[in-house]
Amino acid sequence: MALRYKNILSDERAADALPMRFTVASIVLLIVVLLCASAISTMLENERIRDAGAVLSRIDSNAKMMSSQGEGSRVTIDINIPAKVTLVLGGLPGHENKWPEDARNHYIRAGSRQITGESTASYSNGGLNGTMVLGPGQHRITLESVKRTSDNRIFVKVYES
Structure with missing residues (x-):
């Protein structure tokens, strides 16, 4: 059936579906x-x-x-920890109070993710009494190897210079 000029101007079926097309296109765009x-x-x-x-x-x-x-031994290094990231040396997530048993462990906390690792070195904070936590930003840290007299264990103290 051939459409005539008069039928095209008076046929409103396409105009009725236009708001629904915009709605569907907006939802798809929002999802993308x-x-x-x-x-x-x-x-x-x-x-x-x-x-x-x-x-x-x-x-x-x-x-x-x-x-x-x-x-x-003593070494001073400059580091830059990215935003929203924390480094913990000498502990495991949720068990930081178990130092020095977990002193050979370390982890990276970024948001809800935690990536753990183990080292041959035992870490400590500057007071030789717990873990060392480094937050985001520029840090100048000193690593110093010391022997704890109570058990003759070598620790690497990490503290900010």
Whole structure:
């Protein structure tokens, strides 16, 4: 059936469905934007964790050498911990009060994620009485190997200079 000029002007079926098309298109666009935002957020968090892992690796490599050489070594290094990331040296998540049993452990906390690791070096804070927590930002830290007299164990004290 051929449409005539008069029928096209008076046929309103397409105009009736137009608000529904806009609604569906808006919902689909909103879903796509939310998925993109979630993917970008996850990507940025993974980047922060990777950067924190590089910082932790640098600290741990120095601490391992110092621990193997015995007491008396001291190194000062500058580090930058990414935003929304915390490094904990000498403990496990939720068990920080079990120091010195967990002194060889460390972890990265980024949001709700916690990545744990183990080292051959035993970590301590500057007072030789617990874990060392480093928050986001620039830090100048000193690593110092000391022997605890109560059990002759070598610890790497980590404190801010």
